[in-house]
Amino acid sequence: MQTAQKLIGLNVKIERTRKGWNQSELAHKLGVEQSYVSKVERGEIAASCERVYEIIQVLGCEHTDIFPDVSELTG
Numbered sequence: 001m002q003t004a005q006k007l008i009g010l011n012v013k014i015e016r017t018r019k020g021w022n023q024s025e026l027a028h029k030l031g032v033e034q035s036y037v038s039k040v041e042r043g044e045i046a047a048s049c050e051r052v053y054e055i056i057q058v059l060g061c062e063h064t065d066i067f068p069d070v071s072e073l074t075g
Contacts, residue, residue, distance in 0.1 A: 006043030007068035008052060013041040015059045015066065029058045 002010075016026050016037075023041070027034040030051075039045045047055070056066055 002068075002072070002074060003043065004068060004073055005046045007072055008047070008066055009041045009043040011066045011068065012037075012055055012059075015061045016041075019059060026055075026058065030054060 016023070023037040024034045027037045030037070036045075040047045052066060053063070056063055059065075
């Protein structure tokens with residue numbers, strides 16, 4: 001089990017790679033630096049709820065693709 005922050009980051013990376021995009025492409029579409037995307041994907045920083053929903057919209061995926069199931073989370 002992992003923290004929500006790490007699982008959200010991993011799921012962002014999975015969906016980004018499904019689109020065939022690199023981190024720079026996603027960053028450009030979000031109007032952020034590539035380093036920000038990298039830190040989110042590694043779970044080093046927590047993206048705001050607003051930013052996560054923006055990522056979902058840009059990636060064209062469902063919120064269930066990004067937000068982990070409660071059973072996957074640790075304290």
